[in-house]
Amino acid sequence: MGRIAVVGGIVLNPETGTSDRSDLVLDDGVLVDERPDGSEQHLDATDCYVCPGFIDLHTHVFNHPEYGAGRVAADRIGVDQGVAVVVDAGSSGAVTIDAFPEVVLNTQKTRVFAFINIGSPGLPDLGGGHASRPELCDLDGVVKAFERHGDWLVGVKVLASQSHTGSFGLTAVKLARKAAELVGRPLMLHVGNAPPLIDDVLDLLRAGDIVTHTYHGKVGGVLGYRDRVIPAFVEAVQRGVIVDLGHGRSSFSFRVCELALEQGMPLHTISSDLHRGNVDRYAVSLSRTMTKLRMLGLSLADVVEKVTLAPARAIGIDTQGFGTVTPGRCRALTIFRERQAAMELEDAEGVVRKAEQIVEPVGVVLDGRFHPLAAPV
Numbered sequence: 001m002g003r004i005a006v007v008g009g010i011v012l013n014p015e016t017g018t019s020d021r022s023d024l025v026l027d028d029g030v031l032v033d034e035r036p037d038g039s040e041q042h043l044d045a046t047d048c049y050v051c052p053g054f055i056d057l058h059t060h061v062f063n064h065p066e067y068g069a070g071r072v073a074a075d076r077i078g079v080d081q082g083v084a085v086v087v088d089a090g091s092s093g094a095v096t097i098d099a100f101p102e103v104v105l106n107t108q109k110t111r112v113f114a115f116i117n118i119g120s121p122g123l124p125d126l127g128g129g130h131a132s133r134p135e136l137c138d139l140d141g142v143v144k145a146f147e148r149h150g151d152w153l154v155g156v157k158v159l160a161s162q163s164h165t166g167s168f169g170l171t172a173v174k175l176a177r178k179a180a181e182l183v184g185r186p187l188m189l190h191v192g193n194a195p196p197l198i199d200d201v202l203d204l205l206r207a208g209d210i211v212t213h214t215y216h217g218k219v220g221g222v223l224g225y226r227d228r229v230i231p232a233f234v235e236a237v238q239r240g241v242i243v244d245l246g247h248g249r250s251s252f253s254f255r256v257c258e259l260a261l262e263q264g265m266p267l268h269t270i271s272s273d274l275h276r277g278n279v280d281r282y283a284v285s286l287s288r289t290m291t292k293l294r295m296l297g298l299s300l301a302d303v304v305e306k307v308t309l310a311p312a313r314a315i316g317i318d319t320q321g322f323g324t325v326t327p328g329r330c331r332a333l334t335i336f337r338e339r340q341a342a343m344e345l346e347d348a349e350g351v352v353r354k355a356e357q358i359v360e361p362v363g364v365v366l367d368g369r370f371h372p373l374a375a376p377v
């Protein structure tokens with residue numbers, strides 16, 4: 001792999017909250033506590049920030065010819081857009097998961113992890129299909145999948161919204177929670193249109209579980225009467241549930257997010273929910289989603305922490321060299337700029353607001369290689 005030096009950038013460290021201009025050297029893929037000696041591949045990061053490799057906690061990259069309608073290739077929204085790690089959020093289930101290494105892990109340069117869907121087909125069609133029907137939920141199949149694929153499976157996914165659960169109630173959510181308990185990993189819960197009621201599904205979540213699409217703009221979300229945050233959401237947050245964004249095609253509202261943040265609610269992780277249906281419009285990229293949160297008033301350090309250290313800890317990959325810039329551990333870096341420029345930003349409700357500065361990746365260092373930006377962001 002050789003040596004790579006990233007020179008002249010401002011290093012943002014989400015573990016310490018510090019930012020310092022310094023040169024970084026990676027040897028054999030790992031950050032080392034050494035100065036550049038001229039033998040390295042030289043990457044000029046002047047006028048740039050350098051931080052742990054971006055992690056997108058919610059994507060759909062199971063790009064299978066038979067089961068993969070609606071997915072994108074991991075590299076298209078990963079290293080090509082300045083993102084080191086993408087996490088597939090339940091595109092495959094017990095029936096389809098064995099194809100994941102051949103189709104995704106062995107073909108993509110981006111590092112990929114996955115949540116397995118409690119519904120055995122996964123998401124055969126992202127347009128719906130009731131993947132969370134009780135008879136399709138496969139507790140046994142999910143637990144056994146972790147025995148075969150526990151090194152890259154990071155949790156269990158369940159979709160609890162009308163388009164996926166229909167009128168089948170909470171059975172899928174309860175089975176998914178049980179599966180997560182049996183394998184000792186987090187549950188990722190998708191919320192959307194009722195039924196089921198968001199209050200009921202949030203009550204089932206435990207510390208470390210992740211709720212995604214949290215700030216969607218549909219009726220019956222985390223805002224209740226007169227836009228006050230509902231008690232079930234406050235209690236879930238107090239129990240230690242992780243709040244994820246999951247922008248998607250119809251799952252992020254500037255207004256809902258803003259009102260929830262104003263009432264002291266958190267946003268722990270920023271993710272895109274990118275798939276074929278929102279990569280050209282709406283979500284577009286993880287960095288575009290970061291730009292939207294900057295526009296809503298979050299600091300740069302805060303936004304970076306929510307795409308690096310926070311998602312790494314949420315799925316336990318902080319021990320594998322992600323989410324950190326500590327020498328001896330760090331294996332991935334993203335180099336990016338924040339450029340002053342006007343941009344129109346559209347949320348998943350079609351509401352447009354204006355940004356005056358844009359988060360713009362330059363590239364990713366991952367597994368001892370530099371991957372320059374290669375797709376629109």
Ligand SMILES: [Zn+2]
Binds near residue numbers: 058059060089248273
């Ligand atoms: Zn999704």
